[in-house]
Amino acid sequence: MRDxxxxxxxxxxxLYVPYVMRSAWEMVRKNRGACGIDGQTLTDIEAYGVDxxxxxxxxxxxxxxxxxxxxxxxxxxxxxxxxRPLGIPTVRDRVVQAAxxxxxxxxxxxxxxxxxxxxxxxxxxxxxxxxxxxxxxxxYRWVVDAxxxxxxDNLDHQELMAALxxxxxxxxxxxxIYRWLKAGYLWEGSYHDxxxxxxxxxxxxxLLANVYLHTFDKAxxxxxxxxxxxxxxxxxxxxxxxxxxxxxxxxxxxxEQLEKLKLRLHPEKTRIVNDREEGFDFLGFRHQRVVLxxxxxxGAGKESYGVLRWPGKKAQNKFRAQIRARxxxxxxxxxxxxxVMRELRAYLVGWCQYYRHGQSGRVFxxxxxxxxxxxxxxxxxxxxxxxxxxxxKWGYYAERLAKWGKMPRLLTLQHGKFASYRGEANVMWRxx
Numbered sequence: 001m002r003d004x005x006x007x008x009x010x011x012x013x014x015l016y017v018p019y020v021m022r023s024a025w026e027m028v029r030k031n032r033g034a035c036g037i038d039g040q041t042l043t044d045i046e047a048y049g050v051d052x053x054x055x056x057x058x059x060x061x062x063x064x065x066x067x068x069x070x071x072x073x074x075x076x077x078x079x080x081x082x083x084r085p086l087g088i089p090t091v092r093d094r095v096v097q098a099a100x101x102x103x104x105x106x107x108x109x110x111x112x113x114x115x116x117x118x119x120x121x122x123x124x125x126x127x128x129x130x131x132x133x134x135x136x137x138x139x140y141r142w143v144v145d146a147x148x149x150x151x152x153d154n155l156d157h158q159e160l161m162a163a164l165x166x167x168x169x170x171x172x173x174x175x176x177i178y179r180w181l182k183a184g185y186l187w188e189g190s191y192h193d194x195x196x197x198x199x200x201x202x203x204x205x206x207l208l209a210n211v212y213l214h215t216f217d218k219a220x221x222x223x224x225x226x227x228x229x230x231x232x233x234x235x236x237x238x239x240x241x242x243x244x245x246x247x248x249x250x251x252x253x254x255x256e257q258l259e260k261l262k263l264r265l266h267p268e269k270t271r272i273v274n275d276r277e278e279g280f281d282f283l284g285f286r287h288q289r290v291v292l293x294x295x296x297x298x299g300a301g302k303e304s305y306g307v308l309r310w311p312g313k314k315a316q317n318k319f320r321a322q323i324r325a326r327x328x329x330x331x332x333x334x335x336x337x338x339x340v341m342r343e344l345r346a347y348l349v350g351w352c353q354y355y356r357h358g359q360s361g362r363v364f365x366x367x368x369x370x371x372x373x374x375x376x377x378x379x380x381x382x383x384x385x386x387x388x389x390x391x392x393k394w395g396y397y398a399e400r401l402a403k404w405g406k407m408p409r410l411l412t413l414q415h416g417k418f419a420s421y422r423g424e425a426n427v428m429w430r431x432x
Contacts, residue, residue: 006167007165007166007167007168007169008107008167008168008169008170009169009170010170011103011104011168011170011172011173012170012172012173012176013062014103015058015061015096015099015100015103015173016057016058016059016061016062016099018054018058020099020102020103021054021057021058021095021099022054023098023099023102024095024096024097024098024099024101024102025050025054025095025098027098027101027102027203028042028091028094028095028098028203029042033088033091033094034072034088035072035088035090035091036069036071036072036088036089036090036091036093036094037069037070037071037072037090037186038069038090038092040090040091040092041091042091045091053092054095057092057095057096061096064172066096066176067179068089068093068096068179068180068183069089069090069092069093069183070183070184070185070186070191071087071088071089071093071183071184071185071186071199071201071202072087072088072089072185072186073085073086073087073088073185073186073187073192074086074088084200085153085200086199086200086201087185087199087200087201087202088199088201089183089199089201089202089203093180093183093202094202094203096176097180097202097203097204098203098204100173100176100177100204101203101204101207103173104168104173104204104207105121105207107167107168108167108207108210108211108214109121111167111214112210112214112217113214113217113218113220113221115131115217115220115221115229115230115231115232116210116213116214116217116232116233117131117231117232117233118206118209118210118232118233118234118236119206119207119209119210119234120210125233125283125284125354126357128231128232128233128282128283129282129283129285129309129357129358131229131231132231132238132240132282132287133287133307133309135229135231135240136240136275136287136289136307137307139242140228140229140240140241140242141240141242141274141275141276141289142240142241142242142243142244142246142247142272142273142274142275143238143239143240143241143247143272143273143274143275143280144228144238144239144240144241144247144250144251144254144270144271144272145238145269145270145271145272145273145280145281145282146236146237146238146239146251146254146265146266146269146270147235147236147265147266147269147270148235148236148258148263148264148265148266149263149264149265149266149267149269151209151234151235151263152197152198152199152200152205152209152235153196153197153200154196154197154262154263155196155197155198155208155209155212156196156261156262157178157181157182157195157196159212159261159262160181160198160208160211160212161174161177161178163211163212163214163215164177164208164211177204177208180202180204181194181198182194183199185199206234209234209235210234212261213232213235213261215257215260215261216232216254216257216258216261217230217232219257220257223253225249225250225253226241226246226247226249226250226253227241227242227246228240228241228242228246228247228250229241231282233282233283236282236283238280238282239251239254244272244274247272248272251270251272275287275288275289275307276288276289276290281312281314284311284312284314284315284354284355285309285310285311285312285315285355285358286309286310286311286312286313287307287308287309288307288308288309289306289307289308290306290307290308292306308358308359309357309358309359310355310358310359310360310362310363311355311360311363315355316363316367319351319367320367320370322347323344323370323371323374324374326340326343326344326347327340327344327374327375327378328340328378329378330377330378330381344371344375348371352364
């Protein structure tokens with residue numbers, strides 16, 4: 001696989017190997033996705049018999065009678081108020097795609113550049129954030145904060161198939177991938193063709209996206225127009241440069257390279273910023289060079305700067321919206337209150353696991369207070385009317401919940417578990 005000129009010719013017959021199909025099923029079952037257009041859920045397949053389902057699927061792939069079904073189109077809200085289209089394949093299609101991913105991923109992983117971090121095994125968002133922090137510490141202060149406009153919807157099928165064929169010589173495997181791309185989607189009872197794009201929600205789509213943008217990553221390492229560091233996570237990327245002139249060259253270069261791939265940058269989400277004056281958002285974090293405090297050198301007072309990161313405004317607003325939705329309106333005698341608290345605590349722990357990296361302590365304190373107030377006020381207003389309610393304001397319930405240890409927390413709940421918070425109060429910075 002390390003020979004980048006080698007093409008693999010015998011891949012399709014590996015899809016229906018029993019242990020590959022079983023591993024693919026476990027991947028799909030673990031993700032617990034929704035049903036496709038056929039309405040068949042994971043529970044239905046378990047009731048039908050997993051072994052029987054996998055055997056029938058493997059037989060259809062082996063006999064070349066398997067044909068992908070159109071995906072079910074749904075829309076989810078984006079932070080900017082727009083809707084993001086998602087394509088949900090059937091469970092059967094997801095299993096076969098997962099099997100193809102198990103076969104194809106090691107081949108292309110040997111080629112991917114070190115600047116790509118999205119949807120790759122063993123690396124992810126934290127490694128991408130670490131790369132950005134490392135580049136900032138080395139003096140790359142001018143940043144091209146870029147976003148590819150409707151990336152998954154604008155993938156050119158011919159360009160993608162050409163990129164795949166550089167390493168795949170198995171015609172049956174290429175035809176199968178092409179059928180997935182051309183499967184179409186069902187929206188409001190009507191079938192629509194897909195002339196371009198890959199369904200965002202498919203198991204194989206992240207790998208195909210990295211294969212498509214591998215040309216962009218490779219070209220960055222070969223260019224000599226500017227000096228900078230590229231960090232890409234799927235369709236979001238930043239190019240950190242040492243000067244504004246270099247950043248402008250980097251932006252022009254990125255636009256030129258993406259035009260060759262029949263893509264373009266989002267005009268509203270792409271900009272050149274200085275990480276000290278403006279800062280930038282990347283992967284939910286706010287990155288900015290701020291004053292850490294006075295630094296004495298050779299008897300003269302001098303301010304010291306450092307690049308810190310903490311949850312961005314969009315992430316904080318989304319967090320508050322999730323808390324409001326999970327706590328819900330005040331209700332008398334809520335029978336499912338314990339379940340609400342369990343789900344709330346699970347969400348807080350998961351949110352903390354991602355955003356605890358960096359300098360997030362001060363933001364966590366504010367969000368802690370918001371959760372504390374929201375839950376306590378909900379309990380106070382759920383009480384019967386009269387003197388008892390008028391005497392016991394939400395502060396009373398806040399004190400009682402804190403005393404009982406039943407209040408879900410972000411910072412205080414995790415403070416003893418993660419040592420990264422310790423000593424953070426001694427860091428002097430004026431950014432949040």
